[in-house]
Amino acid sequence: TLPDLAADAQVRADDRAHVFHSWSAQALIDPLPVASGEGSTFRDYAGNAYLDFSSQLVNLNLGHQHPDLVAAIQRQAGRLATIQPSMASDVRGELARRIAEVAPGDLDKVFFTNGGADANEYAVRMARAVTGRRKVLSMYRSYHGGTATAISLTGDPRRWPNEPSDGSVAHFFGPYPYRSSFHADSPEQETERSLAHLEQVIVLEGASTIAAIIIETIVGTNGVLVPPPGYLAGVRTLADKYGIVYIADEVMVGFGRVGEWFAVNHFDVVPDLITFAKGVNSGYVPLGGVVISQRIAEYFDTVAFAGGLTYSGHPLACAAGVATFEVFERDGILERVRDLGARVVEPRLREIAAVHPSVGEVRGLGLFWAIELVKDPATREPLVPFNASGADATPVAEVAAACKRAGVWPFTHFNRLHVAPPLIISEDELRRGLDVIDEALSLADARVG
């Protein structure tokens, strides 16, 4: 595509004048005008192409402009563009059935929302109704969404300016072997000690006051923290012991990101509620939801569920969700994610870690990886501080800028680069993106020592 500088200027001007952006000081940002996207690539109006190594906000699992998803939305729009949630719709029912079929255990019903934050809001509301308790436990270093309860559950700096919004939340430390809060020196010890810590928090907060524990099955934005063996099973046991609802937030890791429909399947754990969004239809039309266990669903057989949304289970969104299932099955998406993760990404990142002193650790699963950058590999001091912004963030921003100049759009968060490309990425594209990251990391190395 040719550069179109007039369009570039117009899009920029309208955006800067009138669009109010998320999580930003409005005068300090410079949003890239995007002209088009296809597969793993998107293009700006200046003629630059970027390999999308962040799948937008880790939602674009089937890539840009997937023909099957686009056609499904077009067909549905031509047939019945919308229908309110208290009526039954074919695509809504089919998507719910397909989700129930791949969900673990007896999780068998779906409440649809518009996205991930409201899925978590409603999961918590269900847990509170069923238990008659109010408090919710969540992790430091987590993200659960921008709305009132979801931002209170969040364990990163986005919560701070929003406090207090839901006062009935307490935070605990999850496992993070590279920076263990428990002075553990093995994954087994990390599991044992982080579970002992969680049980102490439950006891000290008062088990009889706690409705739910909500955990990202693999912590996403805050570090691609894969739980060590036994941790999630231990959470399940504690939840049962104290009558607490276990909510798995799979908004980022569900629908193939780690080579499973739901990441809990990888750990053989059955939560009471699973929340999802993003990858369910790659975000082509906003959609999220809560998958509900029989026990919790049955409670609402005779007690009315006190919640709802005008667009719950929107037909355009559900049609794209049904198409997502068809594509995953036809094209073996889960299998290719496991293959590319284990055969291409993991070995290449281990190579990168071995040659760059700025890389403290690489970790991940499937097509979901973090490169954690440090100033000093011995002390593990982060290359930029927790909550880095402005000048503090420069050392990582420089690496990201070098990637972009070389045509790769990375995901960064504080002292980490994440590798989260669309699940349809070709092996060549994947290798090219990793090569670009490899080269850009020399800028971080220059800051070590």
Ligand code: PLP
């Ligand atoms: N939960 C997790 C784990 C997320 O990563 C996100 C978004 O990044 C959310 C919840 C919130 O989802 P949404 O932005 O669709 O409200």
